[in-house]
Amino acid sequence: MATTATIDTTTKSRWGGGVAPMNASYGKLMMWFFLLSDAFSFSALLITYGLIRYAHPAYQGTVSEFTFSTEYWPIPEMVFEAVPFLHGVHAPLIFVGIMTFILILSSVTMVLAVEAGHRMDRKGVIKWMLWTIIGGLTFLACQAWEWSHFIHGTAEGTVNAMGETIFGANLTENQYGPPLFASLFFFITGFHGFHVFSGVVINFIIFFNAVVGTYEKRGHYEMVEKTGLYWHFVDLVWVFVFTLFYLI
Amino acid sequence: MSQEETNNVQVIPEDKEKTKKIWKVAAILAIVTIIEFIFAFTLPRGIILVSIFLGLTIVKAFYIVAEFMHLKHEQKALIWSIMIPTILILWLVVALMVEGTAIFNIRN
Known part of the structure; x- marks a missing residue:
């Protein structure tokens, strides 16, 4: 790792100034602390999901006899069971599983871009950044489809306590369960999706800079490392959203 | 190029x-x-x-x-600077799960 910024640590006092005591540049350190604060935001949303879920009655029957009702919290595998181009096929969690794999893969291509940056391999950085951007865009497209399906609802709809039939979900009514279930779905996956979107934009800027040779002139590819941290964090959050929203 | x-x-x-x-x-x-x-x-x-x-x-x-x-x-100092504050998240999990159960019991 000869090409990463090396800092002289032979000085007697590590915290006495003149050296980077954590062996990381200012930008990288601040990215870490930003991600820590972002982790608090996401935890607040996900833990609120837990609070509201436990404040609602749970479904008591068997999975095979499950029907949608606004009276109890739905089983997620019965809500998220549609796959594009396979209308009417019951495929629980398959689509969200595919989305998870896409995001993990785009995280892998990001590590490979960072690794190529350490070796000053401009072509490698360009190639892997492009794959990361494609992965991010694919994930966003999948999420757009899932939102659209969730909003439009099933063909039969659900009859609520007032005797009206509801189709799909919005911020006030929800055919799959209590209205708060839909609100939390929109807030949590929306907040995450917006992070993915900004990640794709930032990745594109880094990709563009690598293409025009900005980092080659600068002599290091540390910017790739910093955006890499952000992109992995987005993947990390999705790991938690997948478990807490879709599996449990 | x-x-x-x-x-x-x-x-x-x-x-x-x-x-x-x-x-x-x-x-x-x-x-x-x-x-x-x-x-x-x-x-x-x-x-x-x-x-x-x-x-x-x-x-x-x-x-x-x-x-x-x-x-x-990374350096130990950086690892701990990131890991220690996440204890607050664990606290929030415990606090809000207890609260959620309490709300459920009052409602029913």
Whole structure:
């Protein structure tokens, strides 16, 4: 790792100034602390999901006899069971599983871009950044489809306590369960999706800079490392959203 | 792309061991996800399944943060600066789960 910024640590006092005591540049350190604060935001949303879920009655029957009702919290595998181009096929969690794999893969291509940056391999950085951007865009497209399906609802709809039939979900009514279930779905996956979107934009800027040779002139590819941290964090959050929203 | 500009930059050859390790971590993440998937349909729903899911999620989170984000190979001071504040999250989990159960009991 000869090409990463090396800092002289032979000085007697590590915290006495003149050296980077954590062996990381200012930008990288601040990215870490930003991600820590972002982790608090996401935890607040996900833990609120837990609070509201436990404040609602749970479904008591068997999975095979499950029907949608606004009276109890739905089983997620019965809500998220549609796959594009396979209308009417019951495929629980398959689509969200595919989305998870896409995001993990785009995280892998990001590590490979960072690794190529350490070796000053401009072509490698360009190639892997492009794959990361494609992965991010694919994930966003999948999420757009899932939102659209969730909003439009099933063909039969659900009859609520007032005797009206509801189709799909919005911020006030929800055919799959209590209205708060839909609100939390929109807030949590929306907040995450917006992070993915900004990640794709930032990745594109880094990709563009690598293409025009900005980092080659600068002599290091540390910017790739910093955006890499952000992109992995987005993947990390999705790991938690997948478990807490879709599996449990 | 003009090759003339890049002539003075030395590209260090790829270290196969490093790339192999990256793909190994990717495989671990994929396998854990598949295991979660299988458990979701085979095991009965309940507190045990929830605990298994949370445990496997923490395994995945560890590999992403430690290897992909490289935190495992950073200075001790940086590792602790990031890890210690997450204790606050654990506190929030406990506090709000208790609160959620209390709201449920008042409503019913």
